[in-house]
Amino acid sequence: MTTDGTGVSVAIIGGGIGGLTAALSLLRRGIDAHVYERAAELSEVGAGVQISPNASRVLHGLGLADELARTGVKPVALHQRRWDDGRTLARTPLAGPLEAAFGFPHYLMHRADLLAALAARLPADRVRLDHRLTALTDHGDRVEARFANGARVEAGVLVGADGIHSATRGLLFGPERPRFTGCAAYRGLVPADRLKGLGLETTTQLWMGPGGHFVHYFVAGGRLVNFVAIKEQDTWTRESWTDRRDVAEALAAFEGWHPQVRAIMEAVDETYLWALFDRAPLRRWSAGRVTLLGDACHAMLPFMAQGAAMAVEDAATLASCLAAAGPGPEVEAALRRYEAARVPRTTRVHALSAAGKTRYHLPDGPEQRARDAELAGGAGGLSLDALAWIYGHDATA
Template identity: 70%
Template structure:
């Protein structure tokens, strides 16, 4: 199991369910590069149950609204309330967080002896009654279940279903984190602002107790040769991509010391995630575009559902099939809607764009957070399955990182 947000959440959920869990991470230490993450109520309810409410409140920022704006004049297209309104409706808060803050909260809740860094998975064998995982540095581990939370280039998925290629979606993203002090003159609201424009969009919001402003600038591009979360970008290139955009957008980009750039890849929904005693989680199972801000939340949901399935079903293959059955339709729908938002966000100025803007300005139900009730009210741990409670040993191995 990778040591990213999804992998650590799954490990903690499984420990709380009474399982004997060990987490294996390829990197030499647990870390997240500078970027923000949205923790919506469907994820925060699960993290609160894991005892992380104080940690989330300490560094998370509760946005007042989703504020969608036009790229050139800054005109408001839609302002959907969050904060108190969202918490009152769904019972749990929405947080904007630095990924590193969320990862640190999860890691601190796990016993250090359960997390093993510097382990690159090279292969595994399902022997029927147990799984054997093999690592580059020599050790072999036997377990009842192998969980691959090893990201979009998952070695566990490749071992299950053979090699495949992620799809380049025609978008690249510049991302950066700016000290909020540098932007004080802009009097930024505590909202998640999404600026929509031809062939690109721009998102910014506060993180880390409002000490920083996170931004993501997504630009359509014809091709890309590699995918990485750590490729150094150019502030100048990002500014050039947003030439002519509203001054607030350009000032936020220009205030960054550095940017990173990465291509956005996804995969079509898999027909299945599991085989025997091996299954997948997060981007390894359902990589999606970030245009619903649900990538991390869905990985968190996966962990909660898997823990409940394994807690209540004695026969591991049945438990993993049930996990796949309850999760695959929901995540496939998220993938589809996220991909569709790329088109809606990036419409060229013209009749279709004006129709979209008119619907949003009129407060169309399709754009309000009420229309996302199926996302936010969902409790991934409420899995109805038969079987008796049990304890089992779970050794989850993976390489790479969760996104």
């Protein structure tokens, strides 16, 4: 790791993608950083994650290019299709054209592969497991964090990268419950060998239909196919956000959809039903020497595939801001700069992600036909030109 002698120390709460990227980014800039994860081991819930060029730019800079190339998959296109007859609504080239336009690849990955790649770059003593944050005190010149295991830690800055259920956020701004978005997702992973008969392309395929949509793509170096099947429902009353469900239930929810959609679901050994929650984006992320990152401050629907990418961007921008500050009063000003740089962008992506729920789930009829005509004409919000403000962003600048 390089050093530049800033003298700032940072305690990061949460060992997910955002937290580990923050630790690596800070260490690269010579900033003393440690991660405190509540679980007994580093793990990621979920399966697939999309790493677009705005995020791969950061990860390549952290030395992960070879590992991303080994475990990730570069999709040749985003293929948007109709739910019942499979008709192509739009096909956006990715891979070569996208990399030429923005300088970095787009990867489809298993979340566990990305987390492992990040963890492998960190010295082992930088990650402390079984540390659940219970209290924090900002003493003005330092922050003290207290954990359920009795440990106490002091640092110049504390960063809450602890997800949508963020304990840091609760301690900083008070309790607030995430809101159910009216959508639930069946998720699954299928060995690619089982689906050879379908002749699947190496694309991200997005099938849009009444009240739901279906996404599938290769992950794990092409060995697995990840799918996410999202349907609208009025309420969520279960205690868990994630329930193991019978595959027959998922198939019933997608009755009448294209045979390829149903064949992928039929091939899975098990599926999980996830409630999709979000929060209203915060206008303020920081107080004193404490700030937030990722889902802790801007949890969003997955319809723009930018949740992980925004956390990676947060991490890079935070490291840039802190690297320009010394250990004294400049730290709080650096956190304000970080917040000012990130809030407008993440709020805009949050709004676009929320709008996808309506756009992807239109019932067959005039609005759906107008949407499809717009897509056929090269518009519709998912073209490379329309996404340039997202994909071309350099969060390290």
